Amino acid sequence: MMAVVTTGTGGYDTLRIDRVPVPRPAAGEVLLRVLAAGVNNTEINTRLGWYSASVTTGTQGAADAGADLREDGGWNAATPFPLIQGTDCCGEIVAVGQGVDAARIGSRVLVRACMRPHGFDAPDTLWLGSDFDGAFAQFCTVPATEAFAVTCDWSDAELATIPCAYGTAENMIQRAGIAAGNRVLIAGASGGVGSAAVQLVKRRGAQVIAVASPAKHDVVRSIGADHLIDRDADPVAALGQESIDVVIDTVGGAGFGARLDVLRRRGTYVSSGAIAGPLVTLDLRTMYLKDLTLIGCTGWDAPVFPSLVSYIETDEIRPLLDRTYPLDRIVEAQRDFQAKRHVGKIVLIPPA
Template sequence: MPTHGPRLSCTMEVRRPDGRQAGAWWRGSRFCDIHSIMRAVVIDEYGGPDEVSVQDLPDPRPGPGEVVVRVAAAALNRLDIWTLSGSLGFPLEFPHILGADAAGEIDVLGEGVKALRRGAKVMVNPGLSCGECELCRAGEQSECPNFKLLGEHVPGTFAEKIKVPVQNVWPFPSHLPWAEAASLGITFTTAYRMLYSQGRLRPGEWALITGIGGGLALSLLQLARPVAGRIFVTSSSPDKLARAGELGADEGIDYTAEDVGKAVRRITGKRGVDAVFDSAGGPSLEANLRCLRPGGRVVIAGVTGGPQAEIDLRRIFWSQLSVIGATMGSHRDVSDMLRAVAGGRLRPMIDRTFPFERASEAFSYLESGERFGKVVLEFGSGG
């Protein structure tokens, strides 16, 4: 039997697939009084896809204002790879459940939850905010000084059941199957905030989206298409550029064949674009600034290429450029994003799905970078 701490009232024994007892979960009090077991995708230490395993863990119990969601599908994000590798630098309690995105059915309502019924189909917004600071009260939850993400700072969504605050679950447009609904949380919310709340994209403006093929860039393309006048995309893959063209991109630039700044100026008759939406970060910032018309802006929501940039500040002030950051979104952003998805009948691009038992393989596939769209784990227990 596991070693019981003084606060532990549970008597059930949990064994992992390798036969070892899941003792770490019993030493604290957060999963006490447990009656049933679920399976979850976890890590016991930082590393690569080989560290990812499926373990039996106690069912989560909702606290006041929380709900338990029976997960049907959960999308992978690059964020999960950084969590897995330990590069985010947050201390995690092991075993740690990975995952930020999910969709499923409401299974248990915590005390005081009145707005949802059991069985309601919801997607999860992974952003957790304090709800009390001046920025939360102003409706800017993703600017909260205590902003956290499911799976990054706290147990995540790659589990048969998860518990989340009720304000983090949203009914989603009915035309979406589970895998697509599960892909809205990180990428579509972030893309909406980049384009509209932070980037203030206006009808007819010309936009450049870097690195087409990943989930965020495709979300940007889909959400910008109804509004932007002309959309430029970049990639190192002619195949991805061609597929982006089928989704509505007007111009594709192979950044391995031509300097992006020069290409944009050539195609636009030296005008440049109104806004660049980027998640590559440091190495591409200088080129992104050269793509802009005077008064244009670059909106950055990631540093997949690296965090450091060296830029000529004369370009910023002389051309009156703006460099703008964006992270996740507010409750209003999630609501407006869902409305845009419903109104445009948008469907997140799914590259491939895996049964959650093969999560390690899904992580290896995500790392390969060959995908076009989201990689999604299917749990098969919801709906």
Template structure:
């Protein structure tokens, strides 16, 4: 298969607003030993794209410091963690039978080689990502989705949002028949949590704004409560017996208010801080009822494999909110930041 010598890309040049995204013509990346070259069919946007561009992650010693996901960003950087496409070239030591395969890339950079390794970096942050016509990836991190009934846009929507959701559900050990609270339910991770928790046989109580309630119900929520009203009062009415597990991407004051609503042995799993990261809660609510507060960052290789199995069977179908050509990446990020949409926003480099 013939590939060009250069490619179109959009990269971030420094921390700042959408204006720091620049269009560029770059040399085609060459796959190194053990890597593959993927022609990008679709690249989905995530909040991590916004926060990496803004430098909003902070550092352990200085929560307000400009920083990427795991520290300083090596600018310029091609963003984009979520990629679906086809393998067009392979590096030395990589099986040639991968050529032409339709794949999804696991974007995580792990701290080890085992199935339970932790993510310590991310494509689009610690290495170049999918805001481009081509991207390289380790061969062991590409998953063959040739037989999946999902579209390229839907496949690209999976890695970060659905991987994060499945990581939360696996780490929280959600069981069939349990009552699960999902916060931020109309966002990418929230929709994924709702779909997967429902598929696991949980009773799902979702928190969203009124205008988006119907879409959240369509994703599988049994009940939707309005985040603009008395949340704890609504939760007590919706789950008078308490909550088994909270799948939370909002945090903030909701953690302190919600911990007392957990049943004996309940779990509160946090994978985001849209509502604030600096909070205070009564620690007695943890130990007196044997509850657990669990931090969850993305997924493990084992979690990602489970996610790809779901996608091959078509058991999950991410909703797509909008599609933009690659050159309009800045406008796409602006649309993402407005949070008026439901589902994923996708870039198509071929458009």
């Protein structure tokens, strides 16, 4: 089969289009024909070794660093290179391993990218495309329990926009306890996770204040944002001190402190990323004098993915698909992703 094999940390030259054996499903697994695979920051970050503590810049800065990249920069320490990346997978079950009902063959499924191998009471995570081979290929194998059948009229590419971005956003929203009437500030609202959060927060009846570049305001407003502010604006000047109940942040960087300043007393800050930079300045007085709650989110809780599937099937959310590329044009797709001119998701389509 055709696959994109990432050979190690580094630039685009580490992405090799190769012919590799089709994997065979082990007991308890299913073999998927990959129908579509979304592009995420995490694949670029892993290729760059950005998760290493030795990398202190944002994703773009890490890309420019070149020789300073580190092999220990995976989600769970060292990445098992060579690796087929691809965290978002929409696929069709074409074979099953021992112990899996053969009646599942033919089902179109979404894969829960964040797996909890020791159960949801344990903190361990296992990520498709980061800890084992993922969806940047014509076929992949996953545990049968992580493949969720979805009944809807969405295209394969539209379904592939969901797993990582919407799972991450829904997990943050559930952890933060966002409810009707809350005022929620979403940083990076035009990206995959941010645009998902806009829809998922609105679904709960909360008010969305979205941060995005002016060129993207109309699109972000069309998916539910109540108020838009420029990503370069001072949120305190735009919104006022203590005006927000919850901040959802995947950006980090220099704007971190101002995002805490706009939180009300006993407000909540929740983060799942730091594309503008992982090192921030925290004034502990702001945190403790305002009784703030700061939540880091990576591992998805049990209700997250079943909830997303139900939202799709009841037409409560819609995909935000920017464009698609053939799988063998992954370098072009990742370059365009890094340019940040898109809104929503970029998706790769493997050959049939």
